[in-house]
Structures are given as structure tokens and as C-alpha cells.
Amino acid sequence: MNDQNNLIEEIFENDDQLTEKQKKIIVAAIESFAEKGYASTSTSEIAKRAGVAEGTIFRHYKTKKDLLYSIVEPMIAKFIAPFVINDMKKVLDQDYEQFEDFLRAMFENRISFIRRNLLLFRILVQEIPFQPELQKMFKKHIASKIYTRFEDLVDHYKAKGQLVDLPASTIIRVTVSSIFGYLIARNLLFPEINWDDEVETEQTIRLIINGVSPRE
Amino acid sequence: MNDQNNLIEEIFENDDQLTEKQKKIIVAAIESFAEKGYASTSTSEIAKRAGVAEGTIFRHYKTKKDLLYSIVEPMIAKFIAPFVINDMKKVLDQDYEQFEDFLRAMFENRISFIRRNLLLFRILVQEIPFQPELQKMFKKHIASKIYTRFEDLVDHYKAKGQLVDLPASTIIRVTVSSIFGYLIARNLLFPEINWDDEVETEQTIRLIINGVSPRE
Amino acid sequence: MNDQNNLIEEIFENDDQLTEKQKKIIVAAIESFAEKGYASTSTSEIAKRAGVAEGTIFRHYKTKKDLLYSIVEPMIAKFIAPFVINDMKKVLDQDYEQFEDFLRAMFENRISFIRRNLLLFRILVQEIPFQPELQKMFKKHIASKIYTRFEDLVDHYKAKGQLVDLPASTIIRVTVSSIFGYLIARNLLFPEINWDDEVETEQTIRLIINGVSPRE
Amino acid sequence: MNDQNNLIEEIFENDDQLTEKQKKIIVAAIESFAEKGYASTSTSEIAKRAGVAEGTIFRHYKTKKDLLYSIVEPMIAKFIAPFVINDMKKVLDQDYEQFEDFLRAMFENRISFIRRNLLLFRILVQEIPFQPELQKMFKKHIASKIYTRFEDLVDHYKAKGQLVDLPASTIIRVTVSSIFGYLIARNLLFPEINWDDEVETEQTIRLIINGVSPRE
DNA sequence: CATGAATGAGTTTTCATTCAT
DNA sequence: CATGAATGAAAACTCATTCAT
Structure with a gap:
């Protein structure tokens, strides 16, 4: 949790409307994408890593690409x-x-x-x-x-x-x-x-x- | 055809046992991988681009990764x-x-x-x-x-x-x-x-x- | 609003216990079902169209099918x-x-x-x-x-x-x-x-x- | 098998390039669509009914809608x-x-x-x-x-x-x-x-x- | 009463790989 | 050697429904 906050605190610091789960998703996505690349990371993997249901990802990000953009931008x-x-x-x-x-x-x-x-x-x-x-x-x-x-x-x-x-x-x-x-x-x-x-x-x-x- | 030969002639020049189809596969793979990345390129796409059957790729390269290595090495x-x-x-x-x-x-x-x-x-x-x-x-x-x-x-x-x-x-x-x-x-x-x-x-x-x- | 009332006034006229939100849900459902069919209409779509939360629909109608019946009957x-x-x-x-x-x-x-x-x-x-x-x-x-x-x-x-x-x-x-x-x-x-x-x-x-x- | 042939013989009679599996898919799709409607029929259901893998359907028909059209047209x-x-x-x-x-x-x-x-x-x-x-x-x-x-x-x-x-x-x-x-x-x-x-x-x-x- | 985040089972679709021909 | 139909596991994505607030 601490690590995770470190990971995103600087970039997403003033994104106050981020849910707890959303933060977890972002952290999991960052780690996974960095590790294996965007194309080779599955959304199910991100979900598992974030400890949320796969559907939760798509509730917050319309597509997988959306998730990528919302992280990099x-x-x-x-x-x-x-x-x-x-x-x-x-x-x-x-x-x-x-x-x-x-x-x-x-x-x-x-x-x-x-x-x-x-x-x-x-x-x-x-x-x-x-x-x-x-x-x-x-x-x-x-x-x-x-x-x-x-x-x-x-x-x-x-x-x-x-x-x-x-x-x-x-x-x-x-x-x-x-x-x-x-x-x-x-x-x-x-x-x-x-x-x-x-x-x-x-x-x-x-x-x-x-x-x-x-x-x- | 000429272009394609240019593409591979320097690197694969002395690979004499390359069949015509194999060359086409390599060229198609190079173009596709460069364009969209290895992970986002499907073997069916390579096959189509090379004008060969999908199975033909796997006759020459055991796996997709094999194909990548045989190109980059x-x-x-x-x-x-x-x-x-x-x-x-x-x-x-x-x-x-x-x-x-x-x-x-x-x-x-x-x-x-x-x-x-x-x-x-x-x-x-x-x-x-x-x-x-x-x-x-x-x-x-x-x-x-x-x-x-x-x-x-x-x-x-x-x-x-x-x-x-x-x-x-x-x-x-x-x-x-x-x-x-x-x-x-x-x-x-x-x-x-x-x-x-x-x-x-x-x-x-x-x-x-x-x-x-x-x-x- | 006027249109919407027209839509449902004749059929639901004496349903006095219909809340404002309920009416909006019915109207949205009628329009959506008519447009794309029951099976191809999602409850989230209806909710959006009606301007209510998804949960609200299920507060009034136990299931999606209930909503359909309560409209057609x-x-x-x-x-x-x-x-x-x-x-x-x-x-x-x-x-x-x-x-x-x-x-x-x-x-x-x-x-x-x-x-x-x-x-x-x-x-x-x-x-x-x-x-x-x-x-x-x-x-x-x-x-x-x-x-x-x-x-x-x-x-x-x-x-x-x-x-x-x-x-x-x-x-x-x-x-x-x-x-x-x-x-x-x-x-x-x-x-x-x-x-x-x-x-x-x-x-x-x-x-x-x-x-x-x-x-x- | 006989029934199935009856089902499609008149409409698809001269479609000689239909695989045996393809015929089964068509028959299964016709029966399922007629029974529950296109939108409420899942491709997995069709595959099961046809006795083929789900992927097989998509090898022959790019999308589910394609399958519908190729049946009705x-x-x-x-x-x-x-x-x-x-x-x-x-x-x-x-x-x-x-x-x-x-x-x-x-x-x-x-x-x-x-x-x-x-x-x-x-x-x-x-x-x-x-x-x-x-x-x-x-x-x-x-x-x-x-x-x-x-x-x-x-x-x-x-x-x-x-x-x-x-x-x-x-x-x-x-x-x-x-x-x-x-x-x-x-x-x-x-x-x-x-x-x-x-x-x-x-x-x-x-x-x-x-x-x-x-x-x- | 109303909300909307969360779920998980299910959907359509993709794809590397196999294999009979 | 070459083919391409077939596979099944896994991918991205959808959705009716629940529930804590």
C-alpha cells in the first residue's frame, strides 16, 4: 500500500476522485505494463494483481488502451x-x-x-x-x-x-x-x-x- | 520482390537453404513486427502478408518466438x-x-x-x-x-x-x-x-x- | 417531458404511485426496447437515457424482464x-x-x-x-x-x-x-x-x- | 443428420464449398436463432449444438452478425x-x-x-x-x-x-x-x-x- | 428512496499451434 | 513440403444484479 502510494502519488496526486480500487488498478497496470509491455499484459492479470474483478477495470476505463493513456498522459x-x-x-x-x-x-x-x-x-x-x-x-x-x-x-x-x-x-x-x-x-x-x-x-x-x- | 530481397539480402545473404516461401515469411514478419510490434502481430497476418498458409510458418519455425529470434539474431x-x-x-x-x-x-x-x-x-x-x-x-x-x-x-x-x-x-x-x-x-x-x-x-x-x- | 408524458399517459394514466424517476425509466425503456429490442438493450443504457442511476431501476423492478412485463402488460x-x-x-x-x-x-x-x-x-x-x-x-x-x-x-x-x-x-x-x-x-x-x-x-x-x- | 440436411438442402443446395462442420454450424445457428432469437443466442451455444469448437465458427464467419446474414440472405x-x-x-x-x-x-x-x-x-x-x-x-x-x-x-x-x-x-x-x-x-x-x-x-x-x- | 462502485459470470472474438490431407 | 480447417485456451469486453453508503 505504501509502495503503491509512492508509485502514483506524484503523478496522480491531485486526482482526488480516484477510488481506492482505481488506485490499485493503476498501480497494478503500471507494474504489469512496465514488466511485460502493454500488449503482453492481459486485463485479467491486472485485475488479479490489483485484487479487483476484471469488470471493475472496464467500469473505470472503457478500453485497455484507455487505461494505458490515462496512465501515461x-x-x-x-x-x-x-x-x-x-x-x-x-x-x-x-x-x-x-x-x-x-x-x-x-x-x-x-x-x-x-x-x-x-x-x-x-x-x-x-x-x-x-x-x-x-x-x-x-x-x-x-x-x-x-x-x-x-x-x-x-x-x-x-x-x-x-x-x-x-x-x-x-x-x-x-x-x-x-x-x-x-x-x-x-x-x-x-x-x-x-x-x-x-x-x-x-x-x-x-x-x-x-x-x-x-x-x- | 526486389525490395524484399533488399530487405533481407545483407543479413540473410549466405543462408542458402532459405526457400522462396521462407524468405517471404521473413520479409513479412520483419515488416509486421516493425510496424506493430511482435506481440501485436498475429501469425495469420504474417501468413497473409507472405502469401503462404499459416501452417507453413510453423513448418519452418517451431513457435512465433522462434521466428522473432531467427530474424533478430x-x-x-x-x-x-x-x-x-x-x-x-x-x-x-x-x-x-x-x-x-x-x-x-x-x-x-x-x-x-x-x-x-x-x-x-x-x-x-x-x-x-x-x-x-x-x-x-x-x-x-x-x-x-x-x-x-x-x-x-x-x-x-x-x-x-x-x-x-x-x-x-x-x-x-x-x-x-x-x-x-x-x-x-x-x-x-x-x-x-x-x-x-x-x-x-x-x-x-x-x-x-x-x-x-x-x-x- | 411533454413527449414523454404523451408516451405513457394513456397506458399508465391511473398508475398514481409512479414516481417521477419511475416514469423516466419507463419512457427510456420503451424507447430503447422499441429501437433495438429487449435483448440488445442494456439496463445501463436505459439508466443513462432516463437520467437515473443503474441501481434505481432495480429498486423498482426486480429484474430487467420485470421491467419489460410492467411495460407491456x-x-x-x-x-x-x-x-x-x-x-x-x-x-x-x-x-x-x-x-x-x-x-x-x-x-x-x-x-x-x-x-x-x-x-x-x-x-x-x-x-x-x-x-x-x-x-x-x-x-x-x-x-x-x-x-x-x-x-x-x-x-x-x-x-x-x-x-x-x-x-x-x-x-x-x-x-x-x-x-x-x-x-x-x-x-x-x-x-x-x-x-x-x-x-x-x-x-x-x-x-x-x-x-x-x-x-x- | 437427415433432418439437418433437409433444413439446409433447399437454401444452401449449391453451396458446394460448405464444409461438413460449416453445415453443422449453419443448422445449429438456424435452430438456435429461431428458438431464442439472434441476440439471445450465444456463439458458444451454437458451437456446442453444432459439436464444433467456438473458434471454428469465427474461422468461417468473421462475426456473429456475419453468420446471421449468411443464413438469411x-x-x-x-x-x-x-x-x-x-x-x-x-x-x-x-x-x-x-x-x-x-x-x-x-x-x-x-x-x-x-x-x-x-x-x-x-x-x-x-x-x-x-x-x-x-x-x-x-x-x-x-x-x-x-x-x-x-x-x-x-x-x-x-x-x-x-x-x-x-x-x-x-x-x-x-x-x-x-x-x-x-x-x-x-x-x-x-x-x-x-x-x-x-x-x-x-x-x-x-x-x-x-x-x-x-x-x- | 437513490446512488454508483463493484462484481463475476458470460459474451464475442483472437490466436498460436496442430494435424489430416 | 505445403495447406488450411480445426482447435481450445485466453483475450477484451459486457452486463444484469447487488449492496454499502
Whole structure:
């Protein structure tokens, strides 16, 4: 019960109308989907895991796909929330003199978010290739909202001479790839290795910074 | 027919005992798996697409999973082949004085390989999370074979003062992430964008090199 | 609300203990049953249409079938009421010298009743084949009550030389068939045609009369 | 087995590609649908009755509705076949000098057809109210093909002075209603009564003829 | 009285796999 | 070797009915 609350508290925290059973269903679904994938998880399995009748699932979610969406959508929403704050630029100006500072803050903040919601992240990464609906959501939010903000940011730091003269798209892509590469290696590919997160993130950041900083 | 041959010629080229029907089955399976995922593709669908009877599939592959493995395994084998040649180190010494040269060669070579076998790459990336068997293959080949080779390489170039003083693992991870990040963005996430591959790879490499090169 | 009252006012007029919600349930059930048939209508659908909770239906009607019966039964009762008045024969003697007059009165009276309660008629006609209970009700009322009365009537008019010398059963059957044939064609099979009811009923009656009148 | 063959031999006679199992499915479906109605018959019940696996049904018929259509459609086709012969009019001129002769021939021919395929007729009559698809089929065939032919016929006999001067539509409706009224009463409503078919049809025809013949 | 969440048995449908031809 | 009809277990989903609030 505690674990379960942890699992969903951050993403579904203000969903007050969630029944106790509904919460159990969500938790069971998250665990199952993350474990075996959406397509290979049966609703009967979810029901059993949640300790509810199979019909109960369909009372709350019209279809199995609905259940998937209702799980992933809030995750995406929460993930991008920090990027959508209106005065991000202003905040940046004040708080992060150096691109490195911004990167470090971002890295720590979003990486810890993902780690807190690791199963959901798994599901997102695993199901995006198969769910056009998720792709749409992803592109709509990530591509149009976050990306343009990042572009502004990159231009901002470029103007301050802190970034190498390459297209923003490339800088962003390499930066994000490196971060996600770390996340995926750490959590999905080789979770059994004993990672020293602090050191690893620090070194990854250093590499990125090294890469995007202009040589005098 | 031509297209189909292209699809499988590189990976299955020396599989001489493949009957015509078997080839059709493989092609149909590759297309279907890449499109909708292994779990969501039915054998009847593959049979229809291949123009054979359902039973024919099971004459050649004991189970559906067998079919998947028989498709992905050769792909992995071909992918890692260049890394496994015995005298890789020697070759490197002679051919690539600079890490940058090596990286560029690697990048071009393996990226073009993946692009030639894009559907198979898709399947590999998509199914790895769900197929422990694939994970085992992946880890066995990539982790133990390629990775140790890469470690040697990194140490080699480090000794020559061409690489920053960070753990080989980090350098490799960031390098590989950036490459795969490009591949995934280019081919899976935003295939509709009009990419200038030459420019993009060049800039990506420059960023990587910049990152891993020590500042004097 | 007005429409709905029209729908049920005639049949359920003196059912004073019907709550507002109950009325809504009945109306919703009538509409749904008529539209898609009893078996294909779900109680949840009825509840939604009626704007009540699903449980409310079962508070008033023990089962779904109960709901059906409680709808159809009063309809049958009202339909046969005129035939059951005790002194029907006397009335006839006085009012309808000619069989034709009787037929015309009957026709107009009962047809207009059915048209006012068309949905209920639909349900009755549609469900009789599937509901033995309804069949029993139908046979009990129609067959034993109405039919014997009709037999008397036919004999009465036969004695007056107004009817051809055929078995009462045949005369009744053809007469009733022709009337119902009209009703069904008009309302169920081809409701989209622009019928001139007055003309049609008149001609139908003329045909019937012609058929059952003896030639000199 | 014999019974079953009787059930389907006339309608599905030239459907040579019907498997033995398929025939059993059709027979079981016809019996079940006629008994309890389409909506209240489960496919598992049909499978059990047919002695096949439930999956077998869906191998031959994509959906349950498909099964229904594939049963009813040929029945309609066979039923209307005699009306669609091209030279119906010519045949009539020669064979049936009197409308009465035609009516008698028609009556006997089609009534015996329906009686031979009584279960199918039941299904058709019972399901038409619920299946828009069937309604379309019915209207298309009956309304446009048979009806216009009947209109010609009525006009033909009217010109010969054998029919009363009422609209063809009315004459047809009353005639057909009387016939179907007999069929339904005899077979569906009161099958337990001991009908003397020969006498009954004869008397019904006499009533109809009486009705549609002009008085001098 | 009314609600609506919950149920579990049942429904239609799918699908990997087998096997007689 | 190839076929495709047949299977039966399991999938997603429906629904009449119950019951705590």
C-alpha cells in the first residue's frame, strides 16, 4: 500500500476522485505494463494483481488502451510542466549565469523525477514505438513546447558566447541523448551494476559541457 | 520482390537453404513486427502478408518466438561482426591515428549499416525491453565483446593524450548515446523531417570530439 | 417531458404511485426496447437515457424482464379493454346494424389506439416471439377473450345474412390480418412513405367488406 | 443428420464449398436463432449444438452478425427467385387466365416454400425489426423487385375486368397480408392447433378473391 | 428512496499451434 | 513440403444484479 502510494502519488496526486480500487488498478497496470509491455499484459492479470474483478477495470476505463493513456498522459504532463512555466527565460537569466549551471539543474531535477517515476518512464519509452496516440502526445508536448523553449535557451547562451557555433538542434540533441543515454543505461539496460549516480552525472555533464563549449 | 530481397539480402545473404516461401515469411514478419510490434502481430497476418498458409510458418519455425529470434539474431551477429575481428587493435593503430578518424569511420560504417537494415533495427530496439532472450544476446555480445574492445580502444587513445581523463565507460556511453540518439531521432522519432545526413553526422561528431578531447 | 408524458399517459394514466424517476425509466425503456429490442438493450443504457442511476431501476423492478412485463402488460390490458366490456353484444345490436359499421368503428378505434402507442405496439410485436410469458398473456387475452367474442359477433352477423358462409375463424383471421397488415406496413415497414390514412383505411375496409359479404 | 440436411438442402443446395462442420454450424445457428432469437443466442451455444469448437465458427464467419446474414440472405434470394424470372408476364398470360388461378398457384408455391423453410422464415420475420441490414435487403428485393411486378400483374388483371377498381397497392397489401396472416397464425402463433391446410388455404383464397373481385 | 462502485459470470472474438490431407 | 480447417485456451469486453453508503 505504501509502495503503491509512492508509485502514483506524484503523478496522480491531485486526482482526488480516484477510488481506492482505481488506485490499485493503476498501480497494478503500471507494474504489469512496465514488466511485460502493454500488449503482453492481459486485463485479467491486472485485475488479479490489483485484487479487483476484471469488470471493475472496464467500469473505470472503457478500453485497455484507455487505461494505458490515462496512465501515461499525466506522466508526460508532469514531466514537461517545469518547461512550460511562462517566465522560464527570466528565471534562467537570474538563476543560471552559466549554461553549465542550467544544465546541472535541469539534469538533476528531471533525472530525479524520472527516477522517482521509473516504471512510468519505462512504459513511456517502451510503448511510444507502438502507440501512434502516444507519439502524437509526445510530439505535441515535447517537440513543440519543450523544443522551442530549448532553442531559445541555446540561442540565449550562444549569444553569451558560452556555446559552440553549431545549430541549436544538434546541441540539444546531443545533450538530451547523453542524458537519456545515461538514464537508459543506468535504469533499463544495466540496472544490476552498482552505479555511483553522483559521480556519473557529474562526469556526464562535464563531457557535455566540454562538447558544447567553444574552444578559445 | 526486389525490395524484399533488399530487405533481407545483407543479413540473410549466405543462408542458402532459405526457400522462396521462407524468405517471404521473413520479409513479412520483419515488416509486421516493425510496424506493430511482435506481440501485436498475429501469425495469420504474417501468413497473409507472405502469401503462404499459416501452417507453413510453423513448418519452418517451431513457435512465433522462434521466428522473432531467427530474424533478430543474424542482425545482431552482422552488426557486431566488425568489432569482433581479431586484429582490430592492430588495424586501428595503422588506420586511425586520431580518435576522431576512428569515430568517423565507425559512425559512417555502422550508421549506414543500420540504415540499410532499418526495420530490423527497429525491431531490435523495440523488442529488447520485452524479450529477456534478446537482452541476454545483447548483453553477451555488446557488453562483453564490444564493450571491452571499446575500453581497450579508449585506453589506447587516452594514452596518446587524445582523450579527456574520464572513465572509459563514461566516454563510451556518451559517445554511443549521441550516435544512437541521432539514429533514433532521425529514423524513429522524426523521420518526416528532411535531414541532411552528411551535415548532421559531421556536426554530431564534432560535438562528441569536442567533448572527449582534453583542453590544454 | 411533454413527449414523454404523451408516451405513457394513456397506458399508465391511473398508475398514481409512479414516481417521477419511475416514469423516466419507463419512457427510456420503451424507447430503447422499441429501437433495438429487449435483448440488445442494456439496463445501463436505459439508466443513462432516463437520467437515473443503474441501481434505481432495480429498486423498482426486480429484474430487467420485470421491467419489460410492467411495460407491456398494461398495454395489452388497455388494448383489449373495449372488447371485454360485458354488454358488448347489446351495444353492438344497437349501434351497428351492419357488420361494415362495426368493422369501421373497430378499425378506427383500435388503430388510433395503436398509433398513439406505437412504440409499445412495436415492442409487443417484436418481443412476442421471444417471450413465452408474453405469448401466454397474448393467447390468454386475445385468444380466449377477444376471439370468442369475435366468434359470437361473426355468428350474429352471419345470422343476419351479412357474412359469407365461411368459418368464423377464417373470416376473423383475414379481417384481422388485413388490419394488422396495414398497420405494420404503414408504421413498421414503410413509415417513410407518405400515407393518406383516411383513404387507405377506407379502401382496406372496402376490400374486407367485399370479401366477407355474400354474393347474391 | 437427415433432418439437418433437409433444413439446409433447399437454401444452401449449391453451396458446394460448405464444409461438413460449416453445415453443422449453419443448422445449429438456424435452430438456435429461431428458438431464442439472434441476440439471445450465444456463439458458444451454437458451437456446442453444432459439436464444433467456438473458434471454428469465427474461422468461417468473421462475426456473429456475419453468420446471421449468411443464413438469411440466401433464404431471401430463393424466396424471391420465382418472381424475378424475366418472362413472368408471358407465363401468366398463358397459364393463368384468371387472377384466382394465379393467386392459387402463388399461394401454394410460396407457402409450401416457407413451410419447408419454416425456421428460416421465423428468423427472417423475427430479426427484421432489429437488423437494419436485413431491412435493406428486404426492401431492396421485396419492395423494388417483387412489388413492381405485382403492380404490373394487378394492372393486367384489372384491365381484364377481374379486379375491383382500387389502387394496386391496396389490393396487393390486403392479399399479401391475408396470406402472411395465415402463415403466421398457422405456424408461429398457434402451431399447436390442428390445421387442415387444404381447407384453410382454399377458404382464405376464396375470401381474398371475393374481396378483390368487382360486383357487377 | 437513490446512488454508483463493484462484481463475476458470460459474451464475442483472437490466436498460436496442430494435424489430416 | 505445403495447406488450411480445426482447435481450445485466453483475450477484451459486457452486463444484469447487488449492496454499502
